[in-house]
Amino acid sequence: MTKPSFQHSRRWTLSWCFVAIAAVCLLFADIRITTYDPWTELGRLFSGLLNLSTVGLDDLGFTLLQTVAFALLGVTLGSVCGLSLALIFHWRWVRIMCALLRSVHEIFWALIFLQFFGLHPLTGLLALAIPYTATFAKIYAEILEEGDLSALNVLAHGTGNISSFFYARVPDLYQHFKTYTAYRMECGLRSSAILGFIGLPTLGFSLSTSFMEGLYGQVWVLLILFYVLIATMRYWLRPSLLPLYLIASVFIVNNDTELSMTNISRFFTHDIVPAPIRNGESLASFWQWLSDLLMTQALPGIMNTLVLSQIALVASAICTLLLFPLVSKQFFGRFPRSVGHFFLVIMRSTPEYLLAYILLLMWGPSMLPAIVALALHNGAIIGHLVGRYSDELVMRQDASFGLNRYNYEVLPRVYGQFLAFLFYRWEVIVRETAILGILGVATLGFYIDSAIQEIRIDRAVVLIIITALLNLAIDMVSRRVRFWLRVKTDLSIR
Amino acid sequence: MLSLVNAEVRYQGNVALHDINLTIQKGEKIALIGRSGSGKSTLLKLIYETLPKITALVPQDEGLVESLSVYHNVYMGRLRAHSWFYNLLNLIRPFKSRVEEVNAILEKVELQDKCFDVVKQLSGGQRQRTAVARSLYQGGELLLADEPVSAVDELQAGRLLQMLSTDFSTTLFALHDTQLALSHCTRVIGLHRGRIVLDEPSEHLSAADLTRLYCD
Numbered sequence: 153m154t155k156p157s158f159q160h161s162r163r164w165t166l167s168w169c170f171v172a173i174a175a176v177c178l179l180f181a182d183i184r185i186t187t188y189d190p191w192t193e194l195g196r197l198f199s200g201l202l203n204l205s206t207v208g209l210d211d212l213g214f215t216l217l218q219t220v221a222f223a224l225l226g227v228t229l230g231s232v233c234g235l236s237l238a239l240i241f242h243w244r245w246v247r248i249m250c251a252l253l254r255s256v257h258e259i260f261w262a263l264i265f266l267q268f269f270g271l272h273p274l275t276g277l278l279a280l281a282i283p284y285t286a287t288f289a290k291i292y293a294e295i296l297e298e299g300d301l302s303a304l305n306v307l308a309h310g311t312g313n314i315s316s317f318f319y320a321r322v323p324d325l326y327q328h329f330k331t332y333t334a335y336r337m338e339c340g341l342r343s344s345a346i347l348g349f350i351g352l353p354t355l356g357f358s359l360s361t362s363f364m365e366g367l368y369g370q371v372w373v374l375l376i377l378f379y380v381l382i383a384t385m386r387y388w389l390r391p392s393l394l395p396l397y398l399i400a401s402v403f404i405v406n407n408d409t410e411l412s413m414t415n416i417s418r419f420f421t422h423d424i425v426p427a428p429i430r431n432g433e434s435l436a437s438f439w440q441w442l443s444d445l446l447m448t449q450a451l452p453g454i455m456n457t458l459v460l461s462q463i464a465l466v467a468s469a470i471c472t473l474l475l476f477p478l479v480s481k482q483f484f485g486r487f488p489r490s491v492g493h494f495f496l497v498i499m500r501s502t503p504e505y506l507l508a509y510i511l512l513l514m515w516g517p518s519m520l521p522a523i524v525a526l527a528l529h530n531g532a533i534i535g536h537l538v539g540r541y542s543d544e545l546v547m548r549q550d551a552s553f554g555l556n557r558y559n560y561e562v563l564p565r566v567y568g569q570f571l572a573f574l575f576y577r578w579e580v581i582v583r584e585t586a587i588l589g590i591l592g593v594a595t596l597g598f599y600i601d602s603a604i605q606e607i608r609i610d611r612a613v614v615l616i617i618i619t620a621l622l623n624l625a626i627d628m629v630s631r632r633v634r635f636w637l638r639v640k641t642d643l644s645i646r
Numbered sequence: 647m648l649s650l651v652n653a654e655v656r657y658q659g660n661v662a663l664h665d666i667n668l669t670i671q672k673g674e675k676i677a678l679i680g681r682s683g684s685g686k687s688t689l690l691k692l693i694y695e696t697l698p699k700i701t702a703l704v705p706q707d708e709g710l711v712e713s714l715s716v717y718h719n720v721y722m723g724r725l726r727a728h729s730w731f732y733n734l735l736n737l738i739r740p741f742k743s744r745v746e747e748v749n750a751i752l753e754k755v756e757l758q759d760k761c762f763d764v765v766k767q768l769s770g771g772q773r774q775r776t777a778v779a780r781s782l783y784q785g786g787e788l789l790l791a792d793e794p795v796s797a798v799d800e801l802q803a804g805r806l807l808q809m810l811s812t813d814f815s816t817t818l819f820a821l822h823d824t825q826l827a828l829s830h831c832t833r834v835i836g837l838h839r840g841r842i843v844l845d846e847p848s849e850h851l852s853a854a855d856l857t858r859l860y861c862d
Contacts, residue, residue, distance in 0.1 A: 156763070157762065158762045159762060161764070546707070547709075548709030549694055549705065550698065550703045551709070552722070552725045555734070556726070556733055560711065560718070560722055560725060560733065561711060561722075564711045564712075564713045564714045565711055565712065
């Protein structure tokens with residue numbers, strides 16, 4: 153008999169593969185601090201905490217109301233449409249359509265709609281509602297699929313589809329729907345705030361103005377109000393009050409921008425038509441145009457997006473592994489845990505776009521701010537989930553403590569779940585990486601934003617489609633990897 | 647080595663153990679019997695809490711880390727004997743000398759061919775033997791084992807109990823098999839609804855006496 157030999161597990165090998173890929177990416181990444189004195193600026197930012205000021209923030213209430221109103225309307229519309237689509241999600245074309253809609257980030261949707269709706273409320277509303285519809289459709293369909301069918305099966309033959317759905321399915325699954333929708337509402341608030349950075353009248357707009365003027369006292373007032381808004385959501389966002397909120401929201405987001413049919417039709421018949429075709433040139437020149445676009449913009453954009461996102465993925469993983477013990481009952485008592493929770497909640501509630509924006513102002517343009525922002529935000533999200541998962545572990549009475557406990561007892565038990573969470577976020581990280589291009593890192597978002605600045609909408613649309621396809625590809629690879637590892641995520645991360 | 651006077655344990659207001667008066671001398675081999683829910687596991691936990699430093703445990707649910715190998719689970723019995731850094735290196739790549747030590751133990755419980763198998767893939771009996779191996783590797787003066795052999799065959803069960811009794815000077819097994827209790831222990835303690843209702847040397851007892859504990 154041959155002696156058994158020690159072999160590393162699949163997840164060990166896979167983890168190191170990803171670390172190796174990230175290490176190779178680091179060789180090609182542009183990582184440096186370009187500002188002359190990065191830490192003074194950071195110091196000034198934090199000293200802003202000591203002299204909070206609302207001077208110059210006359211429209212503070214207006215901004216917050218706009219942020220909430222857009223989130224409420226967009227997410228509600230998305231959830232209603234998503235629920236209807238979830239019922240026909242077994243149709244292949246619905247699934248494909250949703251995957252495509254989902255893979256375009258809400259900021260890209262907003263950039264497109266800005267071109268023909270201008271600052272009409274429809275821009276923000278649709279930018280949120282479209283990707284959220286697609287996400288809701290997928291998750292609601294999964295909830296329905298995992299639900300218990302026994303009540304449905306005993307219904308009298310001939311019971312209508314709608315009656316049976318609301319009697320036999322909804323009551324049991326209501327809690328799941330509610331929890332998930334509430335979670336997405338929180339995401340919606342973040343998305344809505346971020347849309348301000350590209351011109352909508354939400355929180356991001358006031359934030360970027362205050363930042364530009366270096367008024368950090370104002371920045372903190374805005375941020376703190378935003379955190380309070382999210383932290384108190386479960387108190388003010390009651391299902392029974394929702395209709396009231398929605399009606400009020402319609403009035404809040406309404407402005408006097410008028411829809412111009414000429415703009416809309418020009419967009420579809422002129423702006424998005426590739427320039428050579430628009431000008432009636434030959435097919436050869438169209439190919440020239442396309443290959444030019446692919447080689448000089450799409451390709452470098454994809455490369456940079458992948459390089460940055462792979463580094464950010466591994467950095468997020470490291471952050472998670474360092475952060476989760478802070479909130480785990482396996483390691484700390486009530487007080488240290490609440491400090492950990494506080495830090496994680498702040499990092500989680502700050503959108504990565506905003507974090508990257510702040511760090512970029514401090515450290516200057518390179519990939520570094522984007523990587524740190526993505527790692528902190530995603531590390532906090534996954535760290536929170538892994539921490540909660542580790543709380544459920546039942547330990548032996550004589551289990552070890554400290555680092556031995558971490559290495560031998562806890563990490564082996566949570567690692568599978570940790571990878572599942574991480575790979576689920578992978579697609580999100582890639583999508584966000586593309587978006588961070590708008591801040592100046594040369595990922596796909598950079599080229600899309602430049603094309604729009606130059607009013608070359610035809611190029612922007614092609615690049616957005618390419619970005620969507622990249623996201624779909626990553627989503628597919630991630631699903632393969634998770635299948636290979638035989639790990640499953642629960643609803644809370646999706 | 648241990649004495650409990652009028653000890654009581656409550657779980658969320660419910661009394662799980664009443665009036666426990668118990669003295670354990672060094673070298674005793676004790677069987678703890680009683681129906682499920684009679685308080686055996688609770689009593690073992692209570693004893694562990696009084697003597698954590700010298701005690702090895704075989705909990706009822708084995709307390710194994712599913713995704714680690716048998717080797718690592720057994721090694722965990724002696725984590726505190728080494729620095730955390732040594733342990734970490736050993737987690738990444740097992741040290742040869744430790745593997746030999748652990749293999750010697752695994753041979754005793756007939757698991758040597760499973761040394762580097764992941765616990766998740768083991769059968770119930772193999773898992774129990776892994777937990778027994780861990781306690782053997784850990785060593786100590788007192789062994790507390792909660793149904794340590796309920797999933798292995800009779801022949802092997804006897805051998806395992808024998809091995810544990812020789813390795814540890816003092817042993818306390820919670821058992822439901824009255825035959826095993828009488829043949830491997832010198833003293834039998836019977837629990838009923840959280841009270842000690844029987845405490846006799848096993849030579850004064852017959853299987854029938856013990857069976858009575860299981861009828862109401």
